[in-house]
Amino acid sequence: MEPSTEASRLARLPSRLLSRAALVASRHVTQALEGVGGHRYDFAVLATLDEFGPLSQSELCRRCGMDRSDMTAVVSALADEGHVSRTPDADDRRRKVVRLEPAGRRRLEVLEQAIEGAQQQLLEGSSPDDRDRLVALLTPLAARADQ
Amino acid sequence: MEPSTEASRLARLPSRLLSRAALVASRHVTQALEGVGGHRYDFAVLATLDEFGPLSQSELCRRCGMDRSDMTAVVSALADEGHVSRTPDADDRRRKVVRLEPAGRRRLEVLEQAIEGAQQQLLEGSSPDDRDRLVALLTPLAARADQ
DNA sequence: CTGATATCAGTTGTACTGATATAT
DNA sequence: CATATATCAGTACAACTGATATCA
Secondary structure (H helix, E strand, O other), X not given: OOOOOOOOHHHHOHHHHHHHHXXXXXXXXXXXXXXXXXOHHHHHHHHHHHHHOOEEHHHHHHXXXXXXXXXXXXXXXXXXXXXXXXXXXXXXXXXEEEEEOHHHHHHHHHHHHHHHHHHHHHOOOOOHXXXXXXXXXXXXXXXXXXX | OOOOOOOOHHHHOHHHHHHHHHHHHHHHHHHHHHOOOOOHHHHHHHHHXXXXXXXXXXXXXXXXXXXXXXXXXXHHHHHHOOOEEEEEOOOOOOOEEEEEOHHXXXXXXXXXXXXXXXXXXXXXXXXXXXHHHHHHHHHHHHHHHOO
């Protein structure tokens, strides 16, 4: 006989589970960031700059997996707030070099705490091992998101 | 020293991995369904009717995890195509009972093949055990998508 | 009355396309 | 000229909100 935990074909589809789990995750993250007046794009840009140092906007797009059309507004807002600076590249003046400023680093810490809180909410009920396994299984799939 | 496989904080965030893996999955599914002139909503509705039998639209919304606002148009289109019938419930005439018709069952088979092809594309490089593990890890997260 | 159901109109957020200006 | 970068306007889609009509 079928075990009672046997889920329907629809409920076992990896693509469907991914989209619904991502929706849950997105709600947690959005809510956590709203609590500190932030946005996922801000976090992605600040964290990437913190990790890789100053980058051109197009390089930022690549590293963050963001679209060029969305990057402009995000960087402009972060620059207005003093979290990043945006200066023409001396070597290639088509480029604008985006650099993390001290205020941006402090801002990143706040966003990072909110984000980690959201991960824990999302994964409450999952063991640390489960989190590691999930990350390991998702990494090769997520890697194909860029192009 | 850090192992070379050590990914950045950003790249290891479960919420981010989920959203990017879901994006990859969604592109595969959308493309596969486009190939047969279908849509994910059609598949969800037809598969749910096939599995649970005739349902009211609101019950369909619950089972599919779809919004009531989106369900109306989907059911109308499926009814126009003869894949489902929509008749007033004899017991409760506020309800419309949606029933899978033979043409809808044949349509479901086509969509199902496309969807399963998309899963295999998505998971190429993952073992069958990996697929099972992924499903097991995602199921409790995805379950929270409804409300 | 209330509560549930179905429908319709419209909003938001994310991903994305196409066109343009500018500089190499 | 071609190529890369940044910007702007606007599209496509899924998820969602609010209002309304219907009827038990």
